[in-house]
Amino acid sequence: MGLDQIQTKTNLSRKAVSTLSGRSGLWKLILVGALGFGSVVTQTAAAVDADFAIGNKLADMLRSSRSVVSANQGLINDPDIGDKQFSSEKFVAKADAIYLKRVGTALNVNELSERDRRLLDAQRRAMRQVVDDHQAEINRLGVGFKGFIPAIFARLANEEFGAIAGQEARIRVTAPADLVRNRKARPDPWEKNILEAKFLNSSWPKGKAFTEEVDFEGRLAFRMLLPEYYRESCLACHGTPKGELDITSYPKEGGVVGELAGAISIVLFR
Amino acid sequence: MNESGPGPTEAKHRPRQWSGQGQLASLPLWARLVILTAAGLFSLIGSSLFLSSALHQTADRTTKMKELFDVVGVAGEAHVAFGEFRYWLTDLSVSQLVISERNASAARKKLETDLDRLVSHDPDTVAAIRAEVEAYFSKAMDAADAYTDGNRVIGNTLLAKARAHSSKVDEALNLLVQRVSAVANQERQIVVEGADESARAAFYIVLALVLIGLGLTFIVLRSIVQPLQRLNDAITSLMQGRYDVDIPAEKGHEFSAMAETLRLFRENAMERERLEAESEQQKQRLIQAEKMASLGQLTAGIAHEIKNPLNFVNNFANLSDELLKELADILKVPIAALDEAARDDAEDLLRTVHANLGKINEHGKRADAIVKNMLLHSREGPSEPESVNLNAVAEEALNLAYHGARAEHPGFNIEMIKSLESELGEIECYPQDLMRVFLNLISNGMYAANKRSEQAGEGFSPTISLTTRTEGNMVQIEVRDNGLGIEPEALDKIFVPFFTTKPAGEGTGLGLSLSYDIIVKQHGGELDVDSQPGESTVFRVTLPRTLANNKGNQQ
Numbered sequence: 001m002g003l004d005q006i007q008t009k010t011n012l013s014r015k016a017v018s019t020l021s022g023r024s025g026l027w028k029l030i031l032v033g034a035l036g037f038g039s040v041v042t043q044t045a046a047a048v049d050a051d052f053a054i055g056n057k058l059a060d061m062l063r064s065s066r067s068v069v070s071a072n073q074g075l076i077n078d079p080d081i082g083d084k085q086f087s088s089e090k091f092v093a094k095a096d097a098i099y100l101k102r103v104g105t106a107l108n109v110n111e112l113s114e115r116d117r118r119l120l121d122a123q124r125r126a127m128r129q130v131v132d133d134h135q136a137e138i139n140r141l142g143v144g145f146k147g148f149i150p151a152i153f154a155r156l157a158n159e160e161f162g163a164i165a166g167q168e169a170r171i172r173v174t175a176p177a178d179l180v181r182n183r184k185a186r187p188d189p190w191e192k193n194i195l196e197a198k199f200l201n202s203s204w205p206k207g208k209a210f211t212e213e214v215d216f217e218g219r220l221a222f223r224m225l226l227p228e229y230y231r232e233s234c235l236a237c238h239g240t241p242k243g244e245l246d247i248t249s250y251p252k253e254g255g256v257v258g259e260l261a262g263a264i265s266i267v268l269f270r
Numbered sequence: 271m272n273e274s275g276p277g278p279t280e281a282k283h284r285p286r287q288w289s290g291q292g293q294l295a296s297l298p299l300w301a302r303l304v305i306l307t308a309a310g311l312f313s314l315i316g317s318s319l320f321l322s323s324a325l326h327q328t329a330d331r332t333t334k335m336k337e338l339f340d341v342v343g344v345a346g347e348a349h350v351a352f353g354e355f356r357y358w359l360t361d362l363s364v365s366q367l368v369i370s371e372r373n374a375s376a377a378r379k380k381l382e383t384d385l386d387r388l389v390s391h392d393p394d395t396v397a398a399i400r401a402e403v404e405a406y407f408s409k410a411m412d413a414a415d416a417y418t419d420g421n422r423v424i425g426n427t428l429l430a431k432a433r434a435h436s437s438k439v440d441e442a443l444n445l446l447v448q449r450v451s452a453v454a455n456q457e458r459q460i461v462v463e464g465a466d467e468s469a470r471a472a473f474y475i476v477l478a479l480v481l482i483g484l485g486l487t488f489i490v491l492r493s494i495v496q497p498l499q500r501l502n503d504a505i506t507s508l509m510q511g512r513y514d515v516d517i518p519a520e521k522g523h524e525f526s527a528m529a530e531t532l533r534l535f536r537e538n539a540m541e542r543e544r545l546e547a548e549s550e551q552q553k554q555r556l557i558q559a560e561k562m563a564s565l566g567q568l569t570a571g572i573a574h575e576i577k578n579p580l581n582f583v584n585n586f587a588n589l590s591d592e593l594l595k596e597l598a599d600i601l602k603v604p605i606a607a608l609d610e611a612a613r614d615d616a617e618d619l620l621r622t623v624h625a626n627l628g629k630i631n632e633h634g635k636r637a638d639a640i641v642k643n644m645l646l647h648s649r650e651g652p653s654e655p656e657s658v659n660l661n662a663v664a665e666e667a668l669n670l671a672y673h674g675a676r677a678e679h680p681g682f683n684i685e686m687i688k689s690l691e692s693e694l695g696e697i698e699c700y701p702q703d704l705m706r707v708f709l710n711l712i713s714n715g716m717y718a719a720n721k722r723s724e725q726a727g728e729g730f731s732p733t734i735s736l737t738t739r740t741e742g743n744m745v746q747i748e749v750r751d752n753g754l755g756i757e758p759e760a761l762d763k764i765f766v767p768f769f770t771t772k773p774a775g776e777g778t779g780l781g782l783s784l785s786y787d788i789i790v791k792q793h794g795g796e797l798d799v800d801s802q803p804g805e806s807t808v809f810r811v812t813l814p815r816t817l818a819n820n821k822g823n824q825q
Binding site (some may be wrong): 180250 | 365414
C-alpha cells in the first residue's frame with residue numbers, strides 16, 4: 001500500500017469520521033461499508049475506529065486524573081498537613097473511579113488491544129511518576145499554594161507520557177492562541193486551524209472531536225482533537241473578571257462555563 | 271483827595287513754577303485729566319507690550335526646551351520600554367508563559383512608538399537602536415524557543431548573544447539621554463536666565479511707571495488743588511470782609527474764570543461799601559448844610575444889628591472930627607498966646623484926638639465893609655444881572671476869603687499874588703453869585719495850601735495867586751494854589767454835590783457844586799480844574815462878557 005493511496009483514503013475516512021463522530025462504531029461501519037469501498041478502505045476505517053476509541057480513552061483518563069488533582073487542591077495546598085497520604089497508587093485509584101463515573105465503564109485490560117494496553121499503561125505510569133516526583137512538594141509543610149494544579153499536572157504527565165511512549169503516541173493539551181498560558185502548549189498549525197475554523201465556530205456541535213490522518217513529524221499519524229469547555233472548577237483561575245490575577249499570579253481569561261477552554265490533542269502514529 | 275486809599279494789588283508775583291506745570295496750569299481741567307489718564311493707559315499698554323514680547327521670547331525658548339526635555343523623556347520612556355521588553359523576553363525563557371511573550375510584544379510596541387517619536391530628532395541613533403533591538407529580539411526568541419524545546423545549553427548561549435545586543439541598546443539610549451539632557455539643560459539655563467532678566471526688567475519698568483504715575487498724579491492734582499486752595503483762601507477772606515486780599519491771577523480756563531468772577535465780586539462789594547459810606551457822609555452833610563443855612567440867617571441878623579451902632583460910631587466920629595476942627599479954629603489965637611511949651615502940648619493934643627478920630631472912622635468903615643459883605647453873602651434869592659468890574663469882585667473875594675481864614679485860624683498866613691489885567695473892564699453878570707464862586711475857589715485854595723503848610727512845616731511858603739485875563743471875547747479868572755492838589759480819582763467827582771475831602775464839619779461838599787452851576791448854567795461859562803497832586807491846583811473860570819439870556823437866572 002503506497003503512501004498516496006493511504007493519503008487519499010485517509011481524506012475520505014476523515015470526512016466520514018468528521019461527520020459521524022459521536023455515533024456508534026457500528027453505524028460507521030455500516031455507512032462506510034455501504035459506500036462500497038475496498039478492503040483497504042475497510043482496513044483503514046477499522047484502524048481509524050480503533051484510534052478514535054483509544055484516543056477517547058486516553059483523553060478521558062487524562063481528564064479524570066486532572067479532576068483528582070483539582071478535587072484535592074485543598075489538601076495539596078494545606079500548609080498545616082505534612083504527609084498528605086497522596087500517593088501515586090491512591091491517585092491512580094481515584095482517577096480510575098472518576099473515569100468509571102465519567103465514561104460509565106471501567107477500563108478492562110482484557111478488552112484492549114496490545115497497543116491500547118501499552119498506551120494506557122504508559123499514561124498510567126506517567127501519571128504515577130509525576131505524582132511520585134512531586135511528593136516532596138505536595139507534602140511540604142508551611143507552604144500553601146504549591147503550583148501543583150491540574151493543568152501543570154496534565155502537562156507534566158503528558159510530557160512524561162511522551163518520554164515513555166513518544167514514538168507511538170503523543171498527548172498534549174492546547175488551546176486557542178489567546179488562551180494558551182505556557183508556550184509549550186501553543187497550538188501547532190493543524191491544531192490552530194481546527195481550533196479556529198471548527199471549534200470556535202458556533203455551528204460546531206458541542207463536544208464533538210475532530211480527527212484526521214495527517215503527516216506528523218514525517219510520519220503518518222492519526223490526529224485527534226477533543227474540545228474542552230470551562231467547568232465551574234476551572235473558573236477559579238480562568239474565569240472573571242478578566243485580567244484579575246489568579247492564584248498563580250496569571251491574569252484570568254474571563255471564561256464562563258461552557259465556553260471553549262482548549263483541546264486535548266492526541267497523536268497516534270501509524 | 272485820596273478817598274480810595276491804597277487799593278488792593280493784584281497778585282503778580284506767584285512763586286516761579288517750572289514751565290511744564292505752567293503749561294499744565296493753562297490747560298482746562300478735563301485736558302489735564304485726559305493727559306493723566308492717557309499717560310496711565312500708554313504706560314499700561316507699553317509695559318504690556320514689553321512683557322508680552324518678553325513672554326513670547328521666553329515661550330519660544332521654553333517650547334524648544336520642552337521639546338528637548340520631551341526627547342529626553344521619550345528616550346527615557348523608550349529605555350523603560352526596552353527594559354520591560356527585555357524583562358519579559360528573559361521571563362519568557364524561564365517561565366515559558368505566553369503572557370510574557372505578549373507583554374514583551376506590548377513593550378516592544380511601546381518602544382517602537384517611542385523610537386518613532388525620536389526619529390526626527392536623531393534618525394541615525396534610532397536606526398542603530400532599532401537594528402540592535404531587532405537583533406536582540408531575534409536572539410532572545412531563539413533562546414526562548416530553545417528553552418521551550420528543552421535545549422537549555424543552546425538557550426543559554428543564545429540568551430548570552432541576546433544580552434550583547436541589549437547592552438548596545440542600553441548604551442545607545444543612555445548616550446542619547448545624556449546628550450539631549452545636556453542640550454536641554456543648557457536651554458533651560460538660558461530660559462531661566464532670560465526669565466530672571468525679564469522679571470527684573472518688568473519690576474523696574476513697573477517701579478518706574480508707578481513712580482512716574484505718582485509724580486504725574488501729584489503734579490496734575492497740585493495744578494488743580496493749589497489754585498483751588500488759593501481761590502478758597504481769597505473767598506474766605508472776602509467773606510470775612512477783608513477786601514485787600516490777593517486774588518490770585520490764575521491761569522487755566524476754569525480757574526481764571528473763577529478768579530475773574532471773584533475779582534468782580536470784590537469790586538461790587540467794595541463799591542457797595544463805598545456807596546454806603548458816601549450815603550452816610552451825604553446825610554451828615556445835609557445836616558451840616560441845614561446848620562449852615564440857619565447860621566447864615568443868624569449871621570445876617572447879627573450883621574444888621576451891628577450895622578446901626580456902627581453907623582452911630584462912624585457918624586459920631588466924623589461929627590466929632592468936624593467939631594474938633596471948629597474947636598481948633600476957635601482956640602487958634604489963645605493957643606498962640608500960650609508959652610511955647612503949653613502951646614506945643616495943646617497943639618499935640620488936638621492932633622492926637624484928630625488922629626484917633628480918623629482911626630475910629632477908618633476902622634469903622636472897614637467894619638462896615640465887612641458887615642456889608644456878610645449881608646451880601648448871606649442874602650437869599652436871585653439878584654439882578656449887573657455890569658461890574660470883574661477885577662474888583664475878584665479882589666474883594668480874595669480879601670474876604672483871607673479875613674475869613676484869618677478869623678477861623680488865628681495864625682493863618684499866606685502869600686497872595688494878584689495879577690489882574692487892568693483893561694479887563696466890566697462884564698455882565700450876577701456879581702453876588704460870582705462873588706460866591708470866587709470865595710469858594712479862593713477859600714479852597716487857601717485851605718489846601720494851609721494843609722500842605724501844616725504838613726510840610728517851616729520852609730514852605732503857602733501861596734495863592736489870582737489872575738485875570740482876556741481870552742478873545744471871553745474873560746478868564748484863574749485861582750492857583752500850591753496846596754496838596756487833587757488825586758485823579760477824586761478829580762472827576764469834585765463837582766458832584768456833597769462830595770468833599772474835608773473832614774466832617776469843615777466842608778459841606780456844596781461849594782464847587784454850586785460854583786459849577788453858577789458858572790456853567792447861570793453864566794454860560796466854563797469851569798475847569800487842573801491839578802498836580804502834592805504840587806498845585808488851578809481853577810479856571812471862563813466867562814462871556816455878556817449873558818446869553820439876560821433873564822436866565824436858573825438858580
